[in-house]
Amino acid sequence: MLEIGPGYGLTTDLLRCRIKKLTAVEIDARLAASLARRLAGTNVTVRQQDSTALQFPDASFDGAICLTMLHHVPSSALQNTLLHEVARVLRPGTPFVGCDLLFRSRFDLMHLFDTKVPVDPEGFPARLGFAGFSDIHIDIRRHAFRFHARRT
Numbered sequence: 038m039l040e041i042g043p044g045y046g047l048t049t050d051l052l053r054c055r056i057k058k059l060t061a062v063e064i065d066a067r068l069a070a071s072l073a074r075r076l077a078g079t080n081v082t083v084r085q086q087d088s089t090a091l092q093f094p095d096a097s098f099d100g101a102i103c104l105t106m107l108h109h110v111p112s113s114a115l116q117n118t119l120l121h122e123v124a125r126v127l128r129p130g131t132p133f134v135g136c137d138l139l140f141r142s143r144f145d146l147m148h149l150f151d152t153k154v155p156v157d158p159e160g161f162p163a164r165l166g167f168a169g170f171s172d173i174h175i176d177i178r179r180h181a182f183r184f185h186a187r188r189t
Contacts, residue, residue, distance in 0.1 A: 039098040039126065041088045041119070041135075042106030046072045052102065053081050060098070062086045089118040096128045103135035105181070107156050116156065117164055124169035127188040133170060136183040158182035 043049045043061040045068060053059050059081045063069040069085035076083060086092055089110070101123050110116045123133055140155045161184060162173045170186035 039093075039101040039123070041101060041103040041123065042109065043072060043083075044068055044106065046075065048102075048104045049076070049081060053079060056080075058082075060084060060093075062088050062091065064088065089115050089122060091122045091126050093126045095125055097126045099128060099131050101127055101131075101133045103133070103137075105137055107135070107137045108140070108154055109152050110154060111152050112154060116154065117168065120164060120168035120170075124188055129188050131188050132185060133165075133188065134183075134185045136181050138181050139177070139179075156182075158184075 038052065038056050038059050040049060040052060040059060040061040043063050044065075046061070049059065049061050049072065053076070057080065061072065061081055061083045063072060063083065063085060064087050066085050069083055073083035084092070103123070107116055107119070110119055127133060137156050139158065140153065158175050158177050161182070162175055165173050165184070165186045169189050171189045172187040174185045176183040
């Protein structure tokens with residue numbers, strides 16, 4: 038399984054107990070190094086990489102997950118590139134699941150000095166489809182949305 042953008046590794050800790058092998062890709066060198074040290078000797082491999090240019094062969098993974106990090110990608114175009122890259126490294130028919138926050142106010146103080154490019158859940162299915170996914174499901178909640186899709 039491929040985890041995109043684990044950050045400090047909170048979700049990585051939850052995932053690694055449920056799957057056989059996890060590869061976590063983090064763009065931030067400091068976070069990636071810290072996570073790699075903490076999880077050394079476990080079933081997790083941490084790679085410091087940009088998820089818009091994944092350094093894995095085509096069809097390398099049986100699944101991918103992306104949890105509350107898409108809005109940290111600095112543009113919609115780069116978000117689309119990330120979606121294409123995830124599709125490229127997934128085997129056909131395998132799942133891509135995730136979630137992201139809904140930003141109802143431009144005054145969101147939690148992201149005051151951070152990258153925040155909100156993802157519109159209404160338009161997200163078309164973006165996933167264009168990237169190479171099908172069987173797309175979006176579940177919109179009050180503060181977040183979840184998605185599930187399969188690599189075509």
